[in-house]
Amino acid sequence: MSFSVDDAALDGSSLRIWLWEESARLGFDDLRITDTHLGEASERLQEWLAEGRHGQMEYMQRHAHIRSDPRHLVPGTVRVICVAMNYLPPEIDLDKEWDRLEDPTQAVVSMYARGRDYHKVLRNRLQEFAKSIEKKIGAFGYRVFTDSAPLMEVELARKAGLGWRGKHTLLLNTASGSTFFLGEILVDVSLPMDEPQDEHCGTCQACIDICPTQAITAPYQLDARRCISYLTIENPGPIPVEFRRGMGNRVYGCDDCQLICPWNKFAKRSELPDFASRHGLSDADLLQLWSWTEPEFERRHEGSAIRRIGFSRWRRNLAVAMGNALASPKLESAEKLLMHQALVAALPSADTLVAEHIRWALSNSSI
Structure with missing residues (x-):
């Protein structure tokens, strides 16, 4: 059963400010909140699967019905706390990454994977965050996730206002580009919600043109x-x-x-040693x-x-x-x-x- 923030003797705005400050203390760079309704995104997922575009990722097909609604994953969920954590370490020079791609002797590993497994980093911090919330408002139902369950996390993050969906399908925002990880806490608490961001890709299609395999x-x-x-x-x-x-x-x-992507000129650097x-x-x-x-x-x-x-x-x-x-x-x-x-x-x-x-x-x- 869900309860409202009033039951925790806190007004919604005060709790919202506290959530943002506590998430920042734990190393997250942004926090937004949304409900569980995914609307047309669930239909687009079904179309994508029907066309076979998921390749051999059979788990996408197997758990499609769960992925379409967070309440199927965690019954009783009424809100999703979505967080972002920047991952680009200070030593990475984006211009030099192009030079490495042109050097046939080099082995290029995607930037996000050069440090510690982000699943572990975010999951531990999300769990700590949830425990902090529990101390603040009392016992409540929750589960934490980061790219580890049948959950449409990019769509939830978009709907919550962490960014907009770029033409490459990744999430973008004006403060960090796309170099950030996402995490979620599914909760049974009726927290105040945020609004989606406007899109800012315009007529740019650089990501489409650059893709080596179209x-x-x-x-x-x-x-x-x-x-x-x-x-x-x-x-x-x-x-x-x-x-x-x-x-x-x-x-x-x-x-x-x-x-x-032009927006990654604004990519924020992470000081977390885990991502070095x-x-x-x-x-x-x-x-x-x-x-x-x-x-x-x-x-x-x-x-x-x-x-x-x-x-x-x-x-x-x-x-x-x-x-x-x-x-x-x-x-x-x-x-x-x-x-x-x-x-x-x-x-x-x-x-x-x-x-x-x-x-x-x-x-x-x-x-």
Whole structure:
């Protein structure tokens, strides 16, 4: 059963101010509140699934009925507290990220994944936040989430006013661009709600034009089956040959649509040590990462979002990037020889998935 903020002997505005201040104390950069009604977003999700644009993410289809309404996930929910946390560490230079994409020796990992797994960081802080709220207003029903349940969190955050949906389908706001994580607390408390923001993309379609695999098929329309983030992370099988060239040297995720977005000129830096790049992932080269054994992969990526894809997918992605490097006129002869030799040496012990990608990579070699 839900109750109103009056039951907590606090007027709505006072509690709202306290919630924002407490969330800021815990490291969150914004907080907004909305209800559970998703309207047309649920219908658009069904259409997207019916077209098969979710690829092999079967969990999207399996939990679609829950995803369409937060009350199916947590019965009794009447409000969703949506928070944002900036993740861009100080050492990342967005201009230099373009230079790394043009260097065939480099291994490019998506910026969000270079530090500690954000799921753990946000979940712990959300849990602490919920406990603080409980101390403030008394016992109430809640559950915390961050990209970890069948919940349309981007749509909820948009509706709450944390930003607007960009044409690349990511959430944008004028203060932080798109370089922030989202988290939610589903509550049975009738908190005062916020209003959605106006959209500010205008006629810009830079994100659509820059996508290496044309995954953004139209404004606000993403085909995950073409997206490098999906292909390198969620896709369990071979990278389709038609997308391997487009991957370039991206070995985990892709940031192109964010790097090109004018709003990310305003991206805020995070001082949280959790999001600082680890193990040299902001300037790692392909041969360096290819030299890791499976135990090294497990050890170096402990506490990282990357670890969940496993060693085989990691090597698959690296093999594609090395194949693109071997085909690049920018690769020096000595580097080409070392890369060729490393791939040949790995082939006899490679599993079926990795071996196929190694052979493709070697087919690009002139040695």
